[in-house]
Each structure stands twice: as structure tokens, then as C-alpha cells.
Amino acid sequence: MPNQTLLVRSLVELADNLVDDFDVVDVLSLLSDRCVHALGLTAAGVMLASPSGALQVIASSSDSMRTLELFQLQSDEGPCLEAYRTGEQVVNLDLAAEGSRWPRFAPRAAAEGFRSAHSFPMQLRRRTLGTLNLLRSEPGALGEADIVAAQALADIATIAIIQHQIVIDAQVLNNQLSAALNSRVVIEQAKGKVSQATGTDMDQAFRRLRNHARNHNLRLADLASRVAEGTLSPGSLDHLQPGN
């Protein structure tokens, strides 16, 4: 059975950390530490898939956990990789009995003092983002309640990661939008300067800017910004040829 008080406190603490501006590694490190305490484990860690699909170790509650997770990646076998590839829970694996399933990982984990391994997929709908990995040095299986609790913690972390990615994408797009709007403003300012300096209307001022940009192989926005900032005199732009 999970320690209910610790579990509830861990869930509240995780939710508290998912404020607007959180750090994914911090939250996943917190998740690992709290899993260890609430579920009576020895070590816990989180692996996430990179955009190319390769798993990476993101957080570990201890150095030996980190070493073992890296070892799984190198030897290309182990409970984490299996949970990631199948999208299914890999729980209550007795490391002493799984020598044929994981010929390299099982003896290595046993040598580090671990007796059982458990990995939970971090999934949104059918997509697996990574795994929550738990190790225990005492014998004995995780109960049904422990398994439910561990998957719930993994699900919270999944939502946090997805939300974080959406915000990062939104920030990039919003910056692009803002920059594009600023270029528009600067082009209007440059039109005003050319129009005043040359005694022409806005349409002609715009054609003159565009014509000069083409003649000199400049981006219109860059030319406009030089005119607006005053590093290029509005009267010095190329004259329009008849028909332009």
C-alpha cells in the first residue's frame, strides 16, 4: 500500500509546481523523489524521448539509478525500454529471475543491490513520451494500490510536459507574430518619411521603397528600418522609372 498521506502530499506538491513558469527537469526530479518516499522504493527516475524518438535520462533520485538508466540505454534492454516500446506497464519484475529476458541489465542491477524493477509508460492517448522507472532493493511485489498510485504520478508528469511544450511553441510563434507586426509598423513609418521628404503620396512612397529594395537586393523590412531609424536618408532612394 502506498503511504496515503505522503502520496496526497506529493500530488498536491506536484500540482503546485505546475504553475505557469515551471522547469520540466525540476518537476520530474521532484516526481522521482516523491515516488521513492510515497511508494517505499529505493530509487526512481524518469526517461523522456527526444523528438527523434531516442530516450534520454531526465531525472533520477540517486546516482546508482542514473547509472542504471544510462546502462539500459547503452545495452538497449531493460524495463524502461520495454515499457517505452510497448506502451504497457512493466511491473513486478524479479531481477534475479529475469536473466534471460535482460542478460546484461538484470545482473548489473542485481550487482547494484536492486531486487525488483517497475516501469510505467508516460502516455497521452496512444503516444508514449517516456517512462517513470522504479527500483526496489527489498524483495516483494508492488501492490495494486501502489501500481495505480505510480501510474497516477506518471500521468501528472505527462500532462506537465505536454503543457510545457505547448507554451514553448506558443512563445516562439508569438515572438514571430510580434516581429512581423513590428516590420509592418516600420514600413509605415518609412513610407511617411519618404512621402514627406519627396512630396509624394503614400502609394508612391511605398513603390519607391519597394523599387529601391529590389534594385539593391534588400529585404523591404530591412530597408524600411534603415529609413525609419535615419541611417538612410529618405530622399536618397532610387527614383522610380516611368512605368514602375
Next chain:
Amino acid sequence: MASDRLLRILGLLGGRDGSGAARLCEVAAEVTGMSGAGVMLLADGRPQASVCTTDEVSSLIEEAQYTLGEGPCVDAHRLGEAVSEPDLAAAGGSRWAAFSRRACGGGARAVFGYPIRIGTVRLGALNLYRDRAGLLEDEEHANALVMADVAARAVLAAQAGAPPGALGINIEEDLYLWGAVHQAAGMVSVQLDIPVADALVRLRARAFVTDRLVSEVARDVVERRLHFDAGE
């Protein structure tokens, strides 16, 4: 429940003609029981552009906020939460004296701003107004929150397809940048031989002392009815 509301709103958006931006504003006004609506983009606490408005009053509300730098959308954007002014004409006045006078004069009686954002990323605000006093009902308020969320995703989805340095096509359709203000700033900067930013300050000062919107003063400059002289 929340997803039922979203589905109903997406259904309304899909089931009518017009540009994406125009439909967004029309549906926003409809599901919130408002006289009109608009979507404004803001950056660094200031209005940057109008994506759409349903009518002249909502355009005026955005223009007043653009030129005065105050109002429900500016506050909603800055605070990151919904802002309501259910009675612009109430005794004691509202928190935005200059804006309220303009908005009332144009025919608005109650104004509301809802932040358009995703997480910490603030894109702008949904501008709502009604020609009579009163708050939004709970149902209307819930719809306004969903509309603001839909607007955020629509703006970003439109921008996601744009080449670098350009605007998304669906944003561009009805975009209004108050271009005349920037053209006038460029003209005044040549007239007075000062930087464009200073010229904009001069335009705003002129608007203030003559009790007009800077966009109105700018139109006079662009149409060459008003010229700034260095001696002034």
C-alpha cells in the same frame, strides 16, 4: 461540460461564411450576448494591432485603447485576467476616464476584456461591449473564456503557417495596424528633423491638448491638413 461548450462554439464558427477572423468576432459577440466584439493583439502592455471587429463601436473601442493606452483590453492583457466595467456612465466614473468618455460617446455602455493567452504567453485580448449597462451572466462569462481560448489557438495556428518575417494569412485578412499613425510619425519626423519615436510623442501630445484621438490627428497629417513646425 467544458468540452460541450467548446464543441458548440466550434460548430458555430464552422457553420458560417466570411473570413476566419470575422467569424471569430461575430461568434464571440453572439455567445456572450454582446452588441459587438473584437480581437486585439498586444505586446509589452500596448495594443499592437486589431485582428477583427464586428462594428464601428468595437473598432472605436480598440482605437481608443490603441491611442490612449488604457481600457479593458490593456488591463486584461496586463493583469492576465478578465476585466469588466459594467457601467461606463455610472457616477464616479470608471477607472479609465479618457477611454470611458470616448467609448460612451461612441455608444458603448458596458465593456469587458478577456486575456487571449496560452499559459504564460500573452497574445492579446478579446474586446466585448454592450449598449446597455450590466455584467455578463455566468453562462456568457463561461462562453467568453472559451472564446478567448479559441482565439488564442486560432491566432497561433494562423501564424504557424507563415514564412519567417511574414504574418499568417488568416491574421492578415482583416488586420488593422493604425497605419496612418505610423505614416504620420514618419512625416512629422521629417518635418521636425527628429527621430520617429519622438515624432510619435509629439503626435500624442497634440492629440491630448486638442482632445482628439492620435489616429484622428494622424489622419490630418497624412492628408496634409496639419503640419508640424519646428518653432512650435
